[in-house]
Amino acid sequence: MNHPDGSPSGTAPGGPAPSEAPAPVPAPAVSFADLGLPAEVLRTLGDLGVRAxxxxxxxxxxxxxxxxxxxxRGRTGSGKTLAFGLPLLTRTAGRRAEPKQPLALVLVPTRELAQQVTQALAPYxxxxxxxxxxxxxGMSIGRQIAELREGAEVVVATPGRxxxxxxxxxxxxxxxxxxxLDEADQMCDLGFLPxxxxALDQVRPDGQRMLFSAxxxxxxxxxxxxxxxxxVVHSVDPSAGTAATMEHHVLVVHGPDRYAVTTEIAARDGRVLLFLDTKHGVDQLTRHLRAHGVHAAxxxxxxxxxxxxxTLAQFKNGQITVLVATNVAARGLHVDDLDLVVNVDPPTDPKDYVHRAGRTARAGESGSVVTLVLSGQRRETSRMMTEAGIEPTVTKVRSGEAALSRITGAKAPSGTPLDAGPATARPKNTNTPFRGLGTSKDTSRAAGGRSRKAGEARKLAEARKAALVRRNG
Structure with a gap:
């Protein structure tokens, strides 16, 4: 039997096939009270304003x-954390863990997702x-050992730690x-399958297992x-990239103009999340944006x-309006009112696109996903988006144009540096790479066709000569 959502099916060696939820699917519950949750959980849901x-x-x-x-399977931002968290907590309530022996385990791929899951479930x-x-x-292992020694009924963990x-x-x-297992596909993609x-081999063989993913x-x-x-298999939402409230744009940019286009998008009113492929590229772009007055991190x-x-806390509370990130932010990051995601470096994997895009248009809100491409990247990007089921609007843009502002809200940055040192103007014909490919060669020339390095060497030799003359005075 093949499930329409592409989920695993068939009879596994030594085990039965996954079973579909009974058909027809019942109408969604009007309230959490209809689902048989404890009074303490219902009261907390109400206090937090979670109604349905x-x-x-x-x-x-x-x-x-x-x-x-x-x-x-549910679209990212669709509420999977409470979908597994509330039953996990409810079924664990009333039991007490011995030191070092938790009773429930949530495995997630990233530190950010682990912290977000913990924060979401902590009140309940x-x-x-x-x-x-x-x-x-990335955190003190000694402190974590101490917490486990004191006893914890529920552990939220990344597989490596x-x-x-x-x-x-x-x-x-x-x-x-x-x-x-939350976002199990990403854990596998990151090499955490073993x-x-x-871990699954070590937990109670007769225990309950739940796997949630986009x-x-x-x-x-x-x-x-x-x-x-x-x-039981439940698939209630389309993939993240096909959300009806999400717009997808491909902006074709001229290579030398890419820095200016990115800077103007980053200077817009409201938050924006910029994705790049490498740590070097992220740091390089962040320095550039801050030098031009953009509150980026x-x-x-x-x-x-x-x-x-x-950094995430500052982005969520508005101290920072631009988050420049690698794919570490592509999952587990929930920010209210994030209506624009920009792929400065176009992803090559359709799953990466889907999960980057899923940072906006969360929980029914609207949002836009913009991908910047050079002319030579158009064919590869088009193939990737087709595989992701995306039909974007394609527009050629230049910095300062009305079309760029209409699609992204772009505007000119203040130009006032946020850190020490003056902002350095970037020549329009310089295309320093974002991807961390190294620095571009210095092509500037001194008078008479000599390189800058040769000029600096000449000045150093003259200074040494002058010093020798003074010493021999």
């Missing part, structure tokens, strides 16, 4: 609360008197009754067949976790 379940929550909560294995965990611990790289703690015997997974499979493909099928028991894996946490 999103479709993925209405579809999966009944099965998850009954203890069924669940395979859930507190209401149910459950202790949570976040286990991620969890593996390290298990190896150190600081965490034992044998009592974990409920395991969630650690994820290892896409279900490739190595995820292997995890489903091996570790999920007759899962960089986010990539080369930053420490405290730096990354602070």
């Amino acid at each position: 379940p999103f479709p993925i929550q209405a579809a999966t909560l009944p099965d998850a609360l009954r203890g069924r294995d669940v395979l859930g 965990a507190e209401a149910l008197r459950l202790r949570m611990a976040t286990v991620v790289g 969890l593996h390290d703690l298990v190896e150190r015997k600081a965490c034992r997974l044998g009592r974990v009754r409920i395991t969630v 650690q994820v499979a290892e 896409t279900l493909d490739r190595d995820v099928d292997q995890l489903v067949r091996r570790h999920l028991h007759d899962p 960089a986010l990539h894996s080369g930053k420490s976790q405290p730096q990354r946490t602070r």
